[in-house]
Amino acid sequence: MAVADAVAAGADRASDSDSVPVEIPPIVSVDDHVIEPPHVWESRLPARYRDIGPRVVTAPGEITYEGGVLSWTEGTGRPTAWWYYEDLHYPMVRTHSAVAFPREELQMVGITFEEMQPGAWQVAPRLADMDIGHVEASLCFPSFPRFCGQAFAEAGDKELALLCVQVYNDWMVEEWCGPSGGRLIPLCLIPLWDVDLAAAEVRRNAERGVRAVCFSEIPPNLGLPSIHSGYWDRFFAACEETATVVCMHIGSSSKMVSTSPDAPGAVGSALVHSNATYSLVDFLMSGVFVQFPGLKVAYSEGQMGWLPYILDRVDVVWKENAAWGGVADKVPEPPSTYFRDHVFVCFFDDKVGLANIDAIGLETITTETDYPHSDSTWPHSKELLGAQMAHLTQPEVDAICRDNAIRMLGLELPTAAELRG
Structure with a gap:
């Protein structure tokens, strides 16, 4: 189905007043977050590294966020939990554990572990909060190392x-994940600075059942080679070989889109899809999906309403600029044709995207709750999804809320239909 036809079909369905109320199945969320407990590295690193490895120190701090950049000073302000690592002092901010606070108190200020939602960093409270939020299973991105382990790459x-x-x-x-009975899904890091070490780490973790790995949506923003360079091919090969999904969270290039250094945080928040957009165009135009036909990638927290336009646009550019665009020899078919076989996207609040699932591709769409961050829909995820998905069929709802994520991550969980018997 052409993108334009699919958009029209979605609009017709969204306007259907005869829709039957749907049931939201227990959610498999593919984008949540964990705040690492203070003991993680101190308890596991060799003794010679305990004084320079990651550790938590509580001290006063002041935080600012403008132009898409988080800045801080230490020594004055409110008590804050700081991660110390080599010369880095990295503060934990109230938005890291936003669900612990009313919206009107959700400022960019420091936070201590005692103030955090216990489920942000402890397994048993997390599982309890998942029960409250109608979430059966959850894939969690890191906090202190940042979304793809940039802190270690910069060390x-x-x-x-x-x-x-x-x-x-x-x-x-x-x-x-171990004590969770399969409800917390492992998502691992790679040493970004060495592609061979990265491939080895993918294989090491795959041997113990890990099927998801963090990666940067725009590696050159971290001073790393682009995916056009061929540098990452051995990493992609390891992911393809082990059926490991390459998971890219917005901000995993350490550079969020904003319009100016003095733009308020809301400007960048409205533009968070931009990094995912840039990254997807990179992948579709790179030939990576041609070279690695089994590779799967997933975009987190970028929403999806922008996809119908960009999928149409890459095809127009590929066709009209074939003589000089630099991709005709690497991408033999229209770029959008690779999307549904290789890419997963997720959303938590996107009425436009849900009105256009035919243009996006039902099989590509997954759900997130973003717990415990400021955009989180917890504990009302079920109600919000029910309201936004009222125009969809039950099989479509099942796919988006649960079944696509099970297939994406190779989880041993029953489908929504199997749960209902």
Whole structure:
């Protein structure tokens, strides 16, 4: 179905007044977050690294956020939990555990572990909060290392940095996900600074059942090679070989889109889809999906309402600019044709996207709750999804809220239909 035809079909369905109320199945959320407990690295690193490895110190701090950039000073302000690592002092901010506060108190200020929602960093309270929020299973991105482990890539001592990546992954598998009975889904890091070490870490974790890995949506923003360079091919090959999904959270390039250095935070928040948009165009135009036909990638927190236009636009550019665009030899078919076989997207509040699922592709859409961040729909995710999905059929709702994520991550969970018997 052409994109324009699919958009029209979605609009017709959205206006159908005879829709039957749907049931929201227990959600599989593919984008939530964990705040690492203070002991993670101190308890696992060799003793010689305990004084320079990641550790938590509570001290006063002041936080600002403008132009898409988080800044801080230490020594004055409110008590704040700081992660110390080499020369880095990184503060935990109230938005890291936003669900612990009313919306009107959700300022960019420091936070201590005692003030956080217990489910943000402890397994048993997290599972209890998942029950409250109608979530059966959850994939959690990191906090202190940042969304793809940038903190370790920026470190001076790469031997220590590699150990920190491995410690995080061991903790993720053994302590965070291990006691959860399969409800917390492991999402691991790679050493971004070395593609061969990255491929080895993918394989090490795949051997113990991990099927998701963090990656940067725009690596050059981190001073790393682009996906057009061929540098990442051995990493992509390892992911394809092990059926590991490459998960890219907005902000995993450490650069959020804004219009000016003095733009308020709301400007950047309205533009959060932009990094996902840039990254998807990169992948569709790179030939990576041609070279690695089994590779799967997933975009987190970028919503999806922008997709019908961009999928149409890449095809127009591919066709009209074939003589000089630089992709005709690498991408033999219209770029949008690779999307549904290789890409997953997710949303938590996107009426426009849900009105255009035919143009996007039902099989690509998954759900997130973004717990415990400021955009989180917890504890009202079920009610919000029910209101936004009233025009969809029950099989469509089942796919978006649960079944697509099970297929994406290879989870051993029953489908929505199987749950209902």
